[in-house]
Amino acid sequence: MSQGAAAEPRARIERLYRSESRRVLATLIRVLGDFDLAEEALQDAFTAALAQWPRDGLPANPRAWLVSTGRFKAIDRLRRRARFDAALGELAARLDDQAPDPAGQDDQLLEDDRLRLIFTCCHPALSPDAQVAMTLREVCGLTTEEVAHGFLTGPPTVAQRIVRAKAKIRAAGIPYAVPPPAELADRLEIVLQVVYLVFTQGYGPASGDAVVRPDLADEAIRLGRLVAELLPEPEALGLLALLLLQDSRRAARATAEGELILLADQDRSRWDRARIAEGAALLRRAISSGEVGPYTLQAAIAAAHAEAPTAQATDWDRIVGLYDLLVRADPSPVVELNRAVAVAMRDGPAAGLALIDALLAAGQLGGYHLAHAARADLLRRLGRPDDARAAYTRALGLTRQGPERRFLERRLRELGRG
Amino acid sequence: MRYLCLVYADEATLNALPQPEVDALIDETLATNQALAESGQLVLAEALEQVEAATTVRVRNRRLSATDGPFAETREQLGGFVLIEARDLNEAIQIAGRLPSARLGSVEVRPVIDLQRERSGP
CATH class of the missing domain: 1.10.8 (Helicase, Ruva Protein; domain 3)
Incomplete structure (x- = not known):
């Protein structure tokens, strides 16, 4: 007592x-x-x-x-x-x-219950929307209203997703179980995807007026910690490292008025050193396992930025090398685009522009606003204001998020009229 | 639980397969069924005639109508089924993944309901 x-x-x-x-x-x-x-x-x-x-x-x-x-x-x-x-x-x-x-049951069984809950909420037989809603509701304990607010949808929509997911779990016989070792890697990948999706929704909302929705970013980090603690697989550690390293820049990412500040222009004294140190330590643990997956590689890129004392001191050669590995581990046009931006920083804007133009010609990134924004920036640096203006206008037409829109409008104003 | 694995494949692709590949596919399917039967996980497995042989039956306003063709017009057609016995959906998914047809087409896994238990009252 x-x-x-x-x-x-x-x-x-x-x-x-x-x-x-x-x-x-x-x-x-x-x-x-x-x-x-x-x-x-x-x-x-x-x-x-x-x-x-x-x-x-x-x-x-x-x-x-x-x-x-x-x-x-x-x-x-x-x-x-x-x-x-x-x-x-x-x-x-x-x-x-x-x-x-x-x-009277032992601690391991009770700890495993938390993993059972996570794997059941992130079961592949549930839709990605339902996985996220179930995880935030059941694992994190958010209310239906909080989940809806985080994802800019109505509470009835979220409530319905949860009711349907529970009905499916019951009717289809989705077991309350941690997957056996042979299936663990694939199933963990879905769990990590859900955690990362919650984080990106918090850190860079696709639409709306906030640069960061801190509640969701914090929730994702809490969830990432839980997964990494219960199942310290290299990619679980790598993902947590990535979240902490990205989140270390939270306070420096926007002005007091909520305007976006680019990485190169951020006040690095406002980066959260404790988060960077924790992220870097997790990254070392993930790398020491020998298997380096996509989250770990992204964390290594974030660490390269975090460790540069100034934007000018950034080790772009190392970052391009990490992107080369990431393109192989997790090929996607967006990763190629990020690699092109890093190449532009290392070898000059013309080299980056050639890569981005090739990507756009391949036809996969035409609707992606950041491809046009990156291209516009390189054109601006190459002293081609008319082309830059056209590219910024394209990017603006594809952007829904308030702070990103205002950033592009600012750049357009700076270029003046042609 | 019992799960019905519905096997969908594009018949045009199947019809275009050379005979030795068809034979190999049949042998592999029979062997998989045999293995599932031996492990107690097979209830029933059958291949279906091509979709031209399908008739869709409906009753509306107490009138029965039978129409030519399958229920849904999709690129992949229902080509067979395997009724299995599995502990849960995870096991059912693993079994469905072992069916050779999962590679050529898709396998829809549907839990079977126990109608007796669904009835309210005795």
């Missing part, structure tokens, strides 16, 4: 809710075999805690207490509903005599 519990029990229970509710939920889903039942049980367990703990003091193992209480409450609920549906009575009876008391 803890003395502190009597002093400010409510605040302590609220803190416990924040730190423990997702773990307790993850275990309750396994024990009860159903997401909705587990969520109700979680709420019941905390309601019971609010009633009992201030009176009796905190139990020795609050997490185990919450799981046991949640399970009993769920069996109770099923028994009450069994009056209308006999099958629920059978289920309640089965839960009652089958499940061993979860409170």
Whole structure:
């Protein structure tokens, strides 16, 4: 029994809710075999805690207490509903005599429950939208409103995605399981994609008026930490390193008025040194494993920027070399475009422009605003203002995000009229 | 659980295959079915006649209509099915991935419902 519990029990229970509710939920889903039942049980367990703990003091193992209480409450609920549906009575009876008391189970099993929850929410049989919504809702504990706000959609849309995903999990028999070693790499890739998608939505929203939506970026980092801690595979470490290194620039990325500041113009004293150090250490761990995947390579590129004391001191030769590896590991026109920009920094704008023009001629990047913006910048540096103006105008026509639009408009004004 | 794996392939592509490749595909399919039967994961597997042989049956306003052709006009046609017994969707997906047809076309995995259990009341 803890003395502190009597002093400010409510605040302590609220803190416990924040730190423990997702773990307790993850275990309750396994024990009860159903997401909705587990969520109700979680709420019941905390309601019971609010009633009992201030009176009796905190139990020795609050997490185990919450799981046991949640399970009993769920069996109770099923028994009450069994009056209308006999099958629920059978289920309640089965839960009652089958499940061993979860409170007595070992820590590894309980830790694995969190991984089970992550892999179930990120199951390939769910749509990418549903994977993200389920992960933010169930693993991170965001409300439906918060998820909707982060993705600029209505709460009913998010709620419907979650209801459908749970129905699919039930009907299709998606298991609550960590994939076996043979399937782990492919399945982890989906989990990492979801984490990165949440981060990019927070860090560089595709539309809207903010440069950074910090809640989602923080949530993605928390999630990335959880995955890297539970499953320290090289790419999980590489992704977390990438998120931390990119996020280290958060405070320097925009003016007080919310205008975008390019990497070269950022005040490097405002970069978060603690994040850079942590990201660099994770990067070293990821690289030391010997397998270097796309996230680790991107993290290495971000580290090369983070470690340059000034924009002029950037080691562009190293960055081009890393892009060469990335083009091989994860070929895509966008990666080729980024490589072309790095080549322009190393060998001059004409070399970069030739590469971008070749990419555009290949026909895959015509609708991508950053391809035209990068091209415009190189034309500007080559002293071709008319061509630069045309390219900025193309880019502007393809850009929906407020700060990016204003940045391009500023560049157009600087070029003046032709 | 039981899962129905619906095998879709582009018949034009299949018809264009040279006979030795068709034979190899059939041998591989029979061997896969045999292996699934031995591991207790096969309930039933059949190949289907080509889509020209399909008839779609509907009943509307108590009148039965039978029309020529498959339900949906797509590039890939339903070419067969494998009814399997799997622990869960993960196992079903692994089995579907072992079917040679998964390479040539696509395999739709559909959970089978237990109609008895779906009925309300006895």
